[in-house]
Structures are given as C-alpha cells and as structure tokens.
Amino acid sequence: MSFFNLIIKRSVCSFEAGRVALVTGAASGIGRSVCQILAANNLNVVVADINKDKARETSEQLTVGNGLTHCSLHLDVACGESVKRAVESVNKTYGTAASILVNCAGITRDGFMLNMSEDDFDKVIDVNLKGTFLMTKAVCQNMIDKAVKGGAIVNVSSVSGKIGNMGQCNYSASKAAVESFTRSVAKEMAMHNIRCNAVMPGFIETPIIHTVPEKLMKLLIKNTPLGRVGKPEEVAEAIVFLASNKSSFVTGATLQVSGGLFM
Incomplete structure (x- = not known):
C-alpha cells in the first residue's frame, strides 16, 4: 500500500452528507491532494483550475460511490466573470452552493525587485490575492443566499509571507x-x-518549488528542523481538518505546516 493510500485510510474527518467542496488550483500539487482527501471523506468535489485538461484528469481520478458526483471547471480566479460562471455552474450542477471553499490557486513570477517588471508583480497579486478575494466573496455570498449552514473557507498562505x-x-x-x-x-x-x-505551508514538493534555486533549497532544508521538504498530502491534511466539523470552533487562525521552518 502506498504512502498516499495510508494517508487516505486514516483521513476520516467530520462532514455532513451531501456537502459540496470547491477547490481552486486543483489540477496538481496541494490542490489535487485536497480533492482526493475530500472525495475520500464522501464530499462532492468541484475541481477548478485554469488548466481544464488537468482539472478533468484530477476529477476522473477521485473516489466515487455513495452517490458522489465530482466535476471539473475551467476557472481563472483573477477574472470576475470566470468566478461568477464557476459559482453559477456549482448551483446548476448540485442545486445548492458549495459549503467548503479551498483557495489553492497560486503562481510565482520570481525576480529581484530592481529587475521585476510591473506585469510580473501584478500577475502574482492578481492570482494569489485578488483571486482569493474574488472567490471568497462570490462563494460566501452564495452560501448566504442559499442558506448554507456551517460554511468553511480555507486559504493558502506561505512561510514566504511570514519571513519575506x-x-x-x-x-x-x-x-x-x-x-x-x-x-x-x-x-x-x-x-x-x-x-x-488559512494554512501556511513551508517548502512543499510541488511545481512551484522548482523555481527555488538549488543552493537556496539546500539551505532551507538544512534550516528545517524536520530536515526535508513537505509532501502535498501533508498540507492537504491540515486543510481538510480546517474545512471539517472537527475544527468547528476555529476561525481566523493560520496553521503553519512547514516542518518547523521559521517557527
């Protein structure tokens, strides 16, 4: 049995039957792992990503049975119209609003400040921050309109936001x-x-980590008490906990999942 299957077997959280979870940036990395664990916990999962082919691929791999219905959406979180269409699609498909939103969509456009273009600065802010705002606003309003009880939003920050x-x-x-x-x-x-x-991942084995220079990566691992990079499913576990009824008295919190880096 693989490590991930072992994770899935012990990932039993508390969710009401029939709930719908919408996950952005869900085609790979942390977002994909979140979808897999949510589906294993008997939630209907909407796999949303700007890469529609990989989003569909993720959706097709999710656990089925118990009347679950998963779907994929092409979504640009930085575009208000795209966000609006995604929320409307969820309403049409499930007849209700998503009661869980996980904002995993994120990009990097690295470069030293003096060399960074205005466009590279704007693109990262648009996806990582504005996208989180647009999704959260639209889904929260939809939860209120549909009288969803006990909604949960989980955002993805980063240890880079803590230390620079x-x-x-x-x-x-x-x-x-x-x-x-x-x-x-x-x-x-x-x-x-x-x-x-929110969760605050450290350095996790995802496509984004490959943008970090090798020398810097070795230094960061050396300074991580647990001595390694994290796995996407380890962050996903924390996200699913914060989305579940097991954290029903937790709000406004940030859970650092970094192997102890920069405590």
Missing part, C-alpha cells in the same frame, strides 16, 4: 496579505456561521 524571501517580493507580499485577509473575513463572516482559516 529574496527574489519573491511579489509572492511574499501576496501571501502575507492572504493571511491578513483571512482574519478580516473570519470576523465579517462569523455572523453567517461561515468560518475562514
């Missing part, structure tokens, strides 16, 4: 802002019984 990172002034700024955004949303949405939390 050379060559990532755009990415670090966007992820720091996501954490502050999470706290504000938690305060505003509490009256609607919608919780909002």
